[in-house]
Amino acid sequence: MSEQEVKNLEEIFEAKIARDEKIEPKDWMPEKYRKTHIRQISQHAHSEIVGMLPEGNWITRAPSLRRKVALLAKVQDEAGHGLYLYSACETLGISREELYEQLHSGKAKYSSIFNYPTVTWADMGAIGWLVDGAAIINQVPLCNTSFGPYARAMVRVCKEESFHQRQGYEIMLTLCRGTEEQKQMAQDALNRWWWPSLMMFGPTDAESTHTEQSMKWKLKRKTNDELRQQFIDQTVPQAEILGLTIPDEDLKWNEETGQYDFGKINWNEFWQVVKGHGPCNKERLQTRVDAWENGEWVRDAAMAYSEKQTAKKVQKAS
């Protein structure tokens, strides 16, 4: 294709996006659009898969059957969401094997929040309330993103996830209405998960290298800082209902802006965790790789069975 032809195609493409038309897998798209989407959708898929691990830690130790089935259903959803997202990503011409390889080799990233440990039962409450709360704020605008398969996957994900945050908040509420010790456990979980949750929205707009291009392609519809502010404004009143204190001395309602002002985020910690030095980075990745390798015989057995059945059918037919 000549340079002029590519330029024409790019113009048609940009105009489509500007008109809010969706891009489908067989449509022409700039190579950078394809690559950026593979990166973002696969990171999102990896986050769903690795996101099962901190919660998996508590399934066998949930305090009641009610809590256990709810947590199990939530983790099950996350596996399903990983699958929807990997499938959407595969429409861009990358194979599932390549995607897994990128995760297992550490080349691909997943949400840093999952590199923190889940040390008490209250962490299941805090994760549902804060981590899923932040994820929902990130994901709702993606239902309207420009790449069709990603947008359609997100519609399903958002619908199914609506119970995740509520089950977390219900855990927090029960603890906060319990003994002093239980309430303390809830406060401790909030103290540990608050700041990492704010970091889930990514670097500030000034520091974010991908935001501008992603906004132009409508891959992102709101900036990191806008989403973070929305999360804080929604979550502070929810903490008040629980009777818990947000661990930020600078947090204050600002009459003028109609929003909460908040303290400085420790970006050094954020980058440390992104670079692999968080409390659980190694453990999470190792658990994931082990699960994949230990499951190999199951995948092989299913394939061998299928081949045997096919051979039988062929034999019968001849």
Next chain:
Amino acid sequence: MSDKKKNWPLWEVFVRSKNGLEHRHFGSLHAADEEMALENARDVYTRRSEGVSIWVVESKHIKASNPDENGEMFEPAADKVYRHPTFYDLPDEVKHM
């Protein structure tokens, strides 16, 4: 070799009515091969600009669930109320959840 004349196989037709929407099952038709199936699908199902994309797949390649087995297939989801947001009790004053 059998003297019987071979019939054109059956194809299922899926049409995307506009970008952003999924392909939907529109119906089926007979055709000798996939190219003909695609062209016939265009002529039969998109005469009034009903679509921007067509998929055809030979019907025999679709594995369908058996309605007689709907009980064991779908009933297990019926008693899992905890998969729905309404299962969780939250006070009315909690907003944005």
